[in-house]
Amino acid sequence: MNETIKDAEKSKVEQSKADVTVSADASTVDQCVAHAREIQTNQLERIKAKGYDFAPEFESMTIQLYLLGVMWRHAETLDSKSEHAYELAFSALKVFLVQEGLTLSKATKRIEFLRKMSKMEDGRTALPVAVGYESEPGDDSLAEVLDHYVEDMQVSGDFWRVYNRFRKIMLYGGLSISFVVIWFITLFMPGNSAITILAAGLIAAALFVIPVFLIGILMYRSKIKKVQQSKQST
Numbered sequence: 001m002n003e004t005i006k007d008a009e010k011s012k013v014e015q016s017k018a019d020v021t022v023s024a025d026a027s028t029v030d031q032c033v034a035h036a037r038e039i040q041t042n043q044l045e046r047i048k049a050k051g052y053d054f055a056p057e058f059e060s061m062t063i064q065l066y067l068l069g070v071m072w073r074h075a076e077t078l079d080s081k082s083e084h085a086y087e088l089a090f091s092a093l094k095v096f097l098v099q100e101g102l103t104l105s106k107a108t109k110r111i112e113f114l115r116k117m118s119k120m121e122d123g124r125t126a127l128p129v130a131v132g133y134e135s136e137p138g139d140d141s142l143a144e145v146l147d148h149y150v151e152d153m154q155v156s157g158d159f160w161r162v163y164n165r166f167r168k169i170m171l172y173g174g175l176s177i178s179f180v181v182i183w184f185i186t187l188f189m190p191g192n193s194a195i196t197i198l199a200a201g202l203i204a205a206a207l208f209v210i211p212v213f214l215i216g217i218l219m220y221r222s223k224i225k226k227v228q229q230s231k232q233s234t
Contacts, residue, residue, distance in 0.1 A: 025088060028078050032071040032092035033099070039070050039135070043142040052146050055160035062128050062149070064114055066142055068093050069125075069132025090115065159220070166216040173212065174205035 040063070052059070071092045075085035090111055097107040118129050125133075128145045135141035149155055178201035185197050192200075 028075055028088055029092045029095055031078060032074050032089065033096050035074045036067045036071050036092065036096055039137070040067060042138065046140055047143050047146065050143060052150070053157035054146070054149070055155050055157055058155040061114070061117060062145060063142070064093065065118060065126055065128035066132035066145055067096065068114065068118060069129040070135060073133045162216070162219065166212060170209045170212050174209045177208045178202065178205040
């Protein structure tokens with residue numbers, strides 16, 4: 001009987017400690033989110049005049065990784081162990097993304113993606129995370145990160161717009177040509193089976209999409225070569 005009482009009391013103490021830990025983590029997460037929001041507002045204001053032109057997905061990813069580093073450092077200042085602080089930073093970033101308008105499921109998938117992008121292939125911390133971790137209030141650390149990618153053609157806004165334009169041309173052009181061919185065969189060449197008509201439409205769409213895709217590849221390589229030549233000349 002006494003042992004049962006002792007076990008019950010021990011369980012209550014352990015549960016109380018767990019509740020305190022969860023409460024402390026939640027408090028740390030809230031403080032990290034508030035700190036990151038303040039830093040983001042300040043940094044976005046400082047880079048506004050720079051007029052960066054990056055692909056939207058790349059820019060948002062870079063800023064989120066930077067804020068991960070900011071939260072990581074801030075969690076450590078709140079007396080968290082380094083590894084614990086690193087995980088708390090991801091929890092805080094997830095809360096941050098939900099507050100920014102993402103659904104919980106999308107925020108979870110986004111965190112999984114950012115976790116992969118936060119490390120280099122050799123295990124080193126990615127540049128945006130490292131700079132965010134080392135940043136100080138009022139500095140130009142986010143600009144320092146973005147400046148590193150300014151001449152990278154693959155993440156430029158111009159390349160993204162060309163890619164987006166060609167993607168729409170391939171999609172809508174392919175669908176239009178496929179529809180026209182199917183309509184023409186159905187109307188003027190009756191007697192063909194549904195499979196034959198569908199195959200003809202798919203082939204016509206492919207004959208349009210493939211050349212457009214190849215032209216896009218050639219334009220991309222041409223731009224990359226021009227950038228490389230300009231770098232070598234300088």
